[in-house]
Amino acid sequence: MKLKNNQIGVLIVIILIGGIYIAKGFDLWVTESDKIPVKLSEGIGAGSYDPFDIRGSYSFEEISDVFEMDITLLAEAFQLGDVEEAKGIKSKDLESLYGELEDDIEIGNESVQVFVAIMKELDISGSDAMLPVSAVQVLLAENPNRSEEVLTYLESHQVEAYSNGAIPEIEAQTDSEGLKVNGNTTFSQVIDFGVSKQEIEAIIGGKMPPENQSVRSYCTENGLSFSEVKEALNTLIMP
Amino acid sequence: MEKKGRSMKKKWRIRNVVQLGFFLLISVIAINKYFVENGSGSSILSSASLHSVCPFGGVVSIYNLLTVGDYVQKIHSSALVLMGLVFLLSILLGPVFCGWICPLGTFQEWIGKLGKRIFKKRYNLFVPKRLDGFMRYFRILVLVWVIYITAKTGLLVFTNVDPYYALFNFWTGEVAIQALVILVLTAIGALFVERPWCKYLCPYGALLGFANSIKIFKIYRDENTCISCDLCNQSCPMNIDVANSKKISQLQCISCFECSSESTCPVPETVEIKWGEK
Ligand code: SF4
Numbered sequence: 161m162k163l164k165n166n167q168i169g170v171l172i173v174i175i176l177i178g179g180i181y182i183a184k185g186f187d188l189w190v191t192e193s194d195k196i197p198v199k200l201s202e203g204i205g206a207g208s209y210d211p212f213d214i215r216g217s218y219s220f221e222e223i224s225d226v227f228e229m230d231i232t233l234l235a236e237a238f239q240l241g242d243v244e245e246a247k248g249i250k251s252k253d254l255e256s257l258y259g260e261l262e263d264d265i266e267i268g269n270e271s272v273q274v275f276v277a278i279m280k281e282l283d284i285s286g287s288d289a290m291l292p293v294s295a296v297q298v299l300l301a302e303n304p305n306r307s308e309e310v311l312t313y314l315e316s317h318q319v320e321a322y323s324n325g326a327i328p329e330i331e332a333q334t335d336s337e338g339l340k341v342n343g344n345t346t347f348s349q350v351i352d353f354g355v356s357k358q359e360i361e362a363i364i365g366g367k368m369p370p371e372n373q374s375v376r377s378y379c380t381e382n383g384l385s386f387s388e389v390k391e392a393l394n395t396l397i398m399p
Numbered sequence: 400m401e402k403k404g405r406s407m408k409k410k411w412r413i414r415n416v417v418q419l420g421f422f423l424l425i426s427v428i429a430i431n432k433y434f435v436e437n438g439s440g441s442s443i444l445s446s447a448s449l450h451s452v453c454p455f456g457g458v459v460s461i462y463n464l465l466t467v468g469d470y471v472q473k474i475h476s477s478a479l480v481l482m483g484l485v486f487l488l489s490i491l492l493g494p495v496f497c498g499w500i501c502p503l504g505t506f507q508e509w510i511g512k513l514g515k516r517i518f519k520k521r522y523n524l525f526v527p528k529r530l531d532g533f534m535r536y537f538r539i540l541v542l543v544w545v546i547y548i549t550a551k552t553g554l555l556v557f558t559n560v561d562p563y564y565a566l567f568n569f570w571t572g573e574v575a576i577q578a579l580v581i582l583v584l585t586a587i588g589a590l591f592v593e594r595p596w597c598k599y600l601c602p603y604g605a606l607l608g609f610a611n612s613i614k615i616f617k618i619y620r621d622e623n624t625c626i627s628c629d630l631c632n633q634s635c636p637m638n639i640d641v642a643n644s645k646k647i648s649q650l651q652c653i654s655c656f657e658c659s660s661e662s663t664c665p666v667p668e669t670v671e672i673k674w675g676e677k
Contacts (some may be wrong), residue, residue, distance in 0.1 A: 165413050346554060
């Protein structure tokens, strides 16, 4: 059996396009992360999505969908303009929208995490992120009877900050949020960030996992709270 | 002869069209991704990244998937699907991914056309044979290094030196400087040598090259009708000695089929792509 060049050309295109089409039919053609945070394994809200696993790459529309929150509240809290505009803005974009604030204060992804955690009445112990006054107002308007712990937090973590309204230009390193553990970080990166294997073992309470495994997948596999492990590792990275 | 000239031109275009099509497709995906990240871009194309449509990403993810059940960072199942399809094509036809699809290969060929104009018959013959033969092993070393380092870290380390990623992202500010340097060196090299990246450094080419020993459709040269004009050798971008081989199973062949009677060989049915015939 002989093949001609034009038959080869057609064969290549058919196999590739046909293969992709079949893979789509079996839901195997996935080109992006599904942007779903891990679920809390224990404590208050066990079984619900962990707000502290919200990543900077999540858009406010995705956050609103996953956590079943009205996007107008998010838009109002973080001064994101109208709802349509807010949908496309990513959590990490807040840093540029709010710019540099006094005393190195930052409004960013962690502010969104805390805001969502309070909205969903989940545990916020260990958090230290600041919130703009507008977010605090939304939280109190939605539920004036927040717990004592939350009210104290809001009192001490609010800042007069205003979004400049400009959607930021793409950042030089879109998938990096500095030297911090996020949902994608592997143990080899944690080591590169300066944390020793012994320190990792102490935090996870077990033997050092394979370095090519992500912290998040290890926590999910072993029933550990990713947000707690992440916090503990981040404390070592940025003492 | 006039008829043969016209026919050669027409058939040469088929591979060119396929190459151009894939080059444009990848360009559009890369540009769309950039716009999506800036809040615009087309939803029809989704916001797939280059990593998600690179079959080599599937290859370097295998170890991670087997050991910790995770993809390497930035890699998704689409890369694994493409890896499978490219392996299927390679088993059938040899590394047609290199010769017909890879946009970096196409980019080098385009620059090579300029090199051919400048240097005429001297083009692609600058590297001394022994040095060339020695350097062709480098890409296997690169393959071993990439697989080892990706397996160890779970990260797409190769991106930092990958000229393919640099070619389709140079405007984003996301490309590591060493990848840009390698891209520029590859482009300059392609003015003198056909497909220098493919020949000496491409890890994926090294892997797919092994398919040449098992491919179903092989290239055969009929010694009885061959007139020893050497045109097949001159047309081969990878400097394979087609004129003295009965069957082309050299690991460096990229299945471009430029040597075939349909493309370059002036004698009909002398260099052909066949299955099951000798
Ligand atoms: S031997 Fe023929 S098919 Fe293989 S690379 Fe050379 S010209 Fe292309």
